[in-house]
Amino acid sequence: MSTYFNDMEAALSVHLDSLDDTPIAWPNIAYEPSASAVFLRPNLIPAETSQVTLGTTGKDETNAIYQVDVVQPRGAGRSSLPDTIADHFKRGTVLSYNGLNLRVRSVSIGSALLDGAWYFVPVSISVQTYTGART
8 A cells, every 4th residue: 555645744844843842833723823823824725646657667747735834923014934834845856755745846935814813824835756657
């Protein structure tokens, strides 16, 4: 059994965790921020997987977006964390986990969103990997 999607997320999460000491609200793990907390909230958004070489054992290309929301209290001003994350995941960075290598294609910062007491700035990290065909 192959674990390509889990390995992609693990490679990205390990790299994010090495960024600094900013708390991270990991997916599907309970997290209760304090009212004054700044924290990160990552989420892997897989895109299409397509066969890119010929034959039944041809390589697959998988693209995905690793979105990291920088979350801070509303009214606290703009953080420099989006740029710090973009620098940490700069274009061309190659990450590895469990034999899978993935490459960062680009990083972009989206428009800020207000939601109740929180201010979110999404950082979208576009990644690409090539894997063997699933057997």
